Amino acid sequence: MTAPYVLVHGSCMCGKAWAEVAARLRTEHGLEVHTPTQAGHGPEVPTRQVTHAQVVQSIVDYVEAHDVTDFVLVGHSFGGTVIQKVAEAIPERIRRLVFWNAFVLLDGECLHDNVPEHMRAMLRGEAAATEDGAIVLPFPIYRDVFINDADLALAQATYEALYPEYVALFDERLDLKAFYALDIPKSYLYSWDDAALPHGEETGWYPRFGNRLGLIRFVSMPGGHMALLTAPELLADKIVEAGRD
Amino acid sequence: MTAPYVLVHGSCMCGKAWAEVAARLRTEHGLEVHTPTQAGHGPEVPTRQVTHAQVVQSIVDYVEAHDVTDFVLVGHSFGGTVIQKVAEAIPERIRRLVFWNAFVLLDGECLHDNVPEHMRAMLRGEAAATEDGAIVLPFPIYRDVFINDADLALAQATYEALYPEYVALFDERLDLKAFYALDIPKSYLYSWDDAALPHGEETGWYPRFGNRLGLIRFVSMPGGHMALLTAPELLADKIVEAGRD
Amino acid sequence: MTAPYVLVHGSCMCGKAWAEVAARLRTEHGLEVHTPTQAGHGPEVPTRQVTHAQVVQSIVDYVEAHDVTDFVLVGHSFGGTVIQKVAEAIPERIRRLVFWNAFVLLDGECLHDNVPEHMRAMLRGEAAATEDGAIVLPFPIYRDVFINDADLALAQATYEALYPEYVALFDERLDLKAFYALDIPKSYLYSWDDAALPHGEETGWYPRFGNRLGLIRFVSMPGGHMALLTAPELLADKIVEAGRD
Numbered sequence: 001m002t003a004p005y006v007l008v009h010g011s012c013m014c015g016k017a018w019a020e021v022a023a024r025l026r027t028e029h030g031l032e033v034h035t036p037t038q039a040g041h042g043p044e045v046p047t048r049q050v051t052h053a054q055v056v057q058s059i060v061d062y063v064e065a066h067d068v069t070d071f072v073l074v075g076h077s078f079g080g081t082v083i084q085k086v087a088e089a090i091p092e093r094i095r096r097l098v099f100w101n102a103f104v105l106l107d108g109e110c111l112h113d114n115v116p117e118h119m120r121a122m123l124r125g126e127a128a129a130t131e132d133g134a135i136v137l138p139f140p141i142y143r144d145v146f147i148n149d150a151d152l153a154l155a156q157a158t159y160e161a162l163y164p165e166y167v168a169l170f171d172e173r174l175d176l177k178a179f180y181a182l183d184i185p186k187s188y189l190y191s192w193d194d195a196a197l198p199h200g201e202e203t204g205w206y207p208r209f210g211n212r213l214g215l216i217r218f219v220s221m222p223g224g225h226m227a228l229l230t231a232p233e234l235l236a237d238k239i240v241e242a243g244r245d
Numbered sequence: 246m247t248a249p250y251v252l253v254h255g256s257c258m259c260g261k262a263w264a265e266v267a268a269r270l271r272t273e274h275g276l277e278v279h280t281p282t283q284a285g286h287g288p289e290v291p292t293r294q295v296t297h298a299q300v301v302q303s304i305v306d307y308v309e310a311h312d313v314t315d316f317v318l319v320g321h322s323f324g325g326t327v328i329q330k331v332a333e334a335i336p337e338r339i340r341r342l343v344f345w346n347a348f349v350l351l352d353g354e355c356l357h358d359n360v361p362e363h364m365r366a367m368l369r370g371e372a373a374a375t376e377d378g379a380i381v382l383p384f385p386i387y388r389d390v391f392i393n394d395a396d397l398a399l400a401q402a403t404y405e406a407l408y409p410e411y412v413a414l415f416d417e418r419l420d421l422k423a424f425y426a427l428d429i430p431k432s433y434l435y436s437w438d439d440a441a442l443p444h445g446e447e448t449g450w451y452p453r454f455g456n457r458l459g460l461i462r463f464v465s466m467p468g469g470h471m472a473l474l475t476a477p478e479l480l481a482d483k484i485v486e487a488g489r490d
Numbered sequence: 491m492t493a494p495y496v497l498v499h500g501s502c503m504c505g506k507a508w509a510e511v512a513a514r515l516r517t518e519h520g521l522e523v524h525t526p527t528q529a530g531h532g533p534e535v536p537t538r539q540v541t542h543a544q545v546v547q548s549i550v551d552y553v554e555a556h557d558v559t560d561f562v563l564v565g566h567s568f569g570g571t572v573i574q575k576v577a578e579a580i581p582e583r584i585r586r587l588v589f590w591n592a593f594v595l596l597d598g599e600c601l602h603d604n605v606p607e608h609m610r611a612m613l614r615g616e617a618a619a620t621e622d623g624a625i626v627l628p629f630p631i632y633r634d635v636f637i638n639d640a641d642l643a644l645a646q647a648t649y650e651a652l653y654p655e656y657v658a659l660f661d662e663r664l665d666l667k668a669f670y671a672l673d674i675p676k677s678y679l680y681s682w683d684d685a686a687l688p689h690g691e692e693t694g695w696y697p698r699f700g701n702r703l704g705l706i707r708f709v710s711m712p713g714g715h716m717a718l719l720t721a722p723e724l725l726a727d728k729i730v731e732a733g734r735d
Binding site: 185187201206207210211215216217218219220241244245 | 444
């Protein structure tokens with residue numbers, strides 16, 4: 001009996017971004033896989049202007065509605081902050097947490113505390129120029145920094161599939177005292193070509209965010225921030241390596 | 246004519262831990278391979294309470310008894326501290342030193358000077374609760390941190406094959422002035438998924454310990470601290486890359 | 491229509507060092523490839539005592555003589571400093587800059603500002619002992635540090651093909667204000683086994699030099715400083731990954 005997997009996407013994406021990863025997990029690894037879409041994300045939402053609590057609640061609702069139990073909860077990028085709070089809400093349902101190139105916030109932090117000033121300024125500036133504060137990254141940044149390991153055609157096609165993200169979510173400070181008291185096993189999965197956060201001990205995804213989790217299982221792989229689109233089969237295999245007992 | 250290899254194991258192990266690596270070195274690379282067991286280690290020892298000098302002497306005795314000359318000396322983990330002292334004792338017999346995710350102590354240091362406080366406290370605490378001060382790591386730490394790249398079955402099977410380690414060995418300060426005056430060629434072989442020491446410039450295996458050796462040949466590979474069990478063929482090939490002229 | 495590539499070699503080499511990489515780029519990727527030799531480099535030069543400006547001008551002359559336009563400009567090692575200045579001279583011809591384990595100097599720096607003191611001292615000392623100030627690295631350093639991933643035969647054969655480098659080039663301070671005002675897209679390609687500069691955030695090739703370039707595309711691969719000789723096919727594929735639109 002293997003545990004089911006719940007995969008929580010990052011900014012500008014929805015559950016469909018995991019399609020190829022989920023297919024591999026199902027067919028190659030025989031796993032039950034769920035890829036819920038966060039409130040305010042994906043196509044046809046009433047508003048992008050959701051709170052972090054609403055995002056978290058939408059994942060909790062999904063899990064409870066489908067009665068998923070004893071599952072591995074995977075978070076990508078912004079999704080790391082989401083699974084931190086989901087773990088607080090329903091710890092008894094979670095077998096292991098897997099952070100894949102995901103933010104791990106300290107108690108009281110917001111996501112923006114963990115990105116370089118120039119990126120924060122860029123995101124806020126772009127958001128301020130829109131009606132609803134929701135944006136997609138400029139293509140040149142997406143292409144070179146986020147999907148560095150794709151060819152241009154894949155970069156363009158996947159860029160078209162992005163949705164605007166409500167940037168105010170990155171400024172919400174989270175109370176994470178309960179998270180840091182949980183004793184759920186944790187893994188950090190690191191795609192080492194990901195420079196969406198600048199490489200470096202004080203700036204990058206890892207070891208910075210891994211070190212915040214205490215005892216972890218570390219798993220690594222080549223690939224960039226969008227490996228779910230550029231290397232979905234390898235990513236699926238590594239998610240299993242990170243998530244299994 | 247290729248040099249023979251002498252492989253020196255780490256804590257809680259004995260020479261048999263190298264079995265699959267040695268098999269590959271012999272059959273694929275045609276090498277003469279020795280895998281001595283350190284005093285106080287392995288099955289059926291009169292006592293675990295040995296000194297570092299006794300451990301070192303047992304390797305020197307083995308080498309002299311088998312008259313191994315002009316050989317490549319490989320040390321893993323705690324075994325790094327052993328080969329530092331073996332090199333002092335019989336430098337004329339050694340063609341090259343290879344440190345594989347191994348401690349490299351500075352003159353006057355003990356191993357415990359080089360691990361995080363919480364790990365030191367855990368090891369000492371566990372040891373204090375035993376009669377002879379010899380312990381095996383708790384399984385959850387072994388499984389997630391030391392053999393992160395194994396599946397559960399391999400983690401369990403290899404855990405059963407561990408022997409208690411006399412933790413006082415980690416508190417022995419070593420005089421290494423002679424070591425740092427040797428001009429034996431050196432290599433550092435790094436399995437980059439090994440988070441047994443926390444990743445980071447001031448905390449991890451590499452570049453910290455590599456930098457202490459001066460001019461080295463650097464070789465790297467995927468895999469964790471127990472790659473001798475999880476990826477023995479790749480490790481064997483990389484040991485050759487690190488050890489050849 | 492893919493852009494042509496101009497590959498700029500490092501110290502002690504000439505354009506022929508790229509032969510296998512260029513062959514792969516031509517046959518496998520269908521690219522137009524140029525591998526000019528810098529002034530004062532390669533066989534049969536009137537003098538090794540050239541200035542950095544002469545080196546740069548020789549590449550510019552080549553590009554203009556062959557009327558190469560809209561091309562990807564790749565620099566290796568010392569060649570990084572060369573392509574920085576070539577980019578200042580003919581920015582309108584360059585589609586993208588690719589730094590492969592290459593120096594990226596800050597405005598007013600010389601190459602020697604970016605290498606450890608002991609290496610600088612060694613290079614200057616060796617150079618002072620020659621008539622023309624031009625040297626080849628001592629073989630033991632070349633073998634273990636620069637071509638760590640080769641076997642001895644390849645290390646020896648490629649060492650024989652090196653030419654003396656005029657070390658005074660490493661002490662020339664470069665005005666790079668214009669470079670840092672260019673908005674040509676840039677990539678940093680990193681061979682992670684390269685310890686020719688000691689691994690570490692403040693000492694190594696990357697992320698140190700990548701961070702100086704602002705927005706970059708990051709691409710990485712296994713292999714050492716001489717991957718153009720030890721892994722030319724992989725390097726060629728990665729150059730395409732780094733250089734494509």
